[in-house]
Amino acid sequence: xxxxxxxxxxxxxxxxxxxxxxxxxxxxxxxxxxxxxxxxxxxxxxxxxxxxxxxxxxxxxxxxxxxxxxxxxxxxxxxxxxxxxxxxxxxxxx
Numbered sequence: 684x685x686x687x688x689x690x691x692x693x694x695x696x697x698x699x700x701x702x703x704x705x706x707x708x709x710x711x712x713x714x715x716x717x718x719x720x721x722x723x724x725x726x727x728x729x730x731x732x733x734x735x736x737x738x739x740x741x742x743x744x745x746x747x748x749x750x751x752x753x754x755x756x757x758x759x760x761x762x763x764x765x766x767x768x769x770x771x772x773x774x775x776x777x
Contacts, residue, residue, distance in 0.1 A: 726762070730751060730752050733750045733752070734749075737750070
């Protein structure tokens with residue numbers, strides 16, 4: 684099987700940019716069992732959907748105990764805005 688580097692040559696400036704961004708990621712001291720998922724259409728995706736997706740990627744002897752969805756206050760506010768005026772930034776070129 685071909686290595687990713689063999690398939691596509693990544694420009695050096697992109698590698699440098701990636702390294703800069705990676706350095707900004709804070710390290711945590713305490714390991715948790717939590718995973719934050721953001722930018723999903725929470726009106727259409729449920730905990731069961733997330734469970735099935737994660738379950739398909741876990742190791743054979745892995746275990747997913749449960750999946751819960753907790754909406755942040757910011758997320759609730761954004762969902763309310765979208766309910767009133769529709770989604771925003773869907774045509775952005777970013």
